Amino acid sequence: MxxxxxxxxxxxxxxxxxxxxxxxxxxxxxxxxxxxxxxxxxxxxxxxxxxxxxxxxxxxxxxxxxxxxxxxxxxxxxxxxxxxxxxxxxxPFAEIAVEGDRLVAGAGALDYNVALTAQHEGLAGLEFLSGIPGTIGGALRMNAGAYGRETADLVVTAEGIDRAGRRLRFDRAGLHLGYRHCGVPEDVIFTGAVLQGTPGDKAAIATAMDAIQKARADSQPVRARTGGSTFANPDPELSGGAKAWQLIDRAGCRGLQIGGAQVSEKHCNFLLNLGDATAADLEGLGEEVRRRVLETSGIELRWEIRRIGRPAREITP
Known part of the structure; x- marks a missing residue:
């Protein structure tokens, strides 16, 4: 200097x-x-x-x-x-313990590892977690779900710490879980949860998990640089039962590209980084998809992917 x-x-x-x-x-x-x-x-x-x-x-x-x-x-x-x-x-936030027919999982535990632990213990009902590539903390925060089940179906209690450092405990009702929604204040950091399983056959549970993995691989770009489902499914009463991917497809967005970002051709509710995308490319592409869907269907898609931080430039569709 x-x-x-x-x-x-x-x-x-x-x-x-x-x-x-x-x-x-x-x-x-x-x-x-x-x-x-x-x-x-x-x-x-x-x-x-x-x-x-x-x-x-x-x-x-x-x-x-x-x-x-x-x-x-x-x-x-x-x-x-x-x-x-x-x-x-x-x-320690990634640890998983079994207590009878319940699992005690830290918020940092991978959903897949929780499902695998349940299978090893002969506990059914958690298989769907093997198809969600996140953690238990994230599953609580967005009431993650797939294949006909969601986190609200199995959580017994959850623990967290608020911005003041206070330890908090929530029962299922206190979490106020809805479709891809949790009513706990955003400043609460989940640290773990108790999840309920039911005794089941280990081989049958493993077969169900294998089927989930195959379904994911067949329908989603699982080996790409992606962020999972981009938009939440709209209210079926407003969309006539159409899922987000169907609205995106009808709006002509399958394969749409901005910079290094592309709407997946395999599953058009997934955005892809083709290798040189910026976050602005991906967010701008998502906003363009929202604009086209609103224009063609009157439905305003809601981001399911969480976006954080400061844009390096203004995002325009």
């Missing part, structure tokens, strides 16, 4: 409480996401355990934004990065 160069100012990380986990300044988030796009987190925090997370939240300055992510399978990080602190749960 020469005498003419200004000294760097203080970084956000210097204002944060001390933790037992790991704090990383200017952490790239794109490589963590399934889309493989996006900017950096001002600070990335990986808490050591629930006590570490609670202490951090209690001591974090109120003006610092806090965002939690899972495995980022249904997430689009904008190119300008995410302000404040991004929290990613791993380690």
């Amino acid at each position: 020469t005498a003419a160069e200004p000294l760097p100012g203080p970084h956000l990380i210097d204002r944060l409480p001390r933790v037992r986990g790991r704090l990383t300044a200017d952490a790239p988030l794109g490589p963590m996401t399934w889309f493989r796009v996006g900017g950096t987190a001002d600070v990335l925090f990986r808490p050591a355990d629930a006590d570490d997370l609670a202490g951090f939240l209690a001591g974090c300055p109120a003006d610092v934004p806090v965002t939690v992510i899972g495995v980022a399978s249904n997430l689009l990080v904008r190119d300008g990065g995410v302000p404040g602190v991004v929290i990613r749960l791993g380690g």
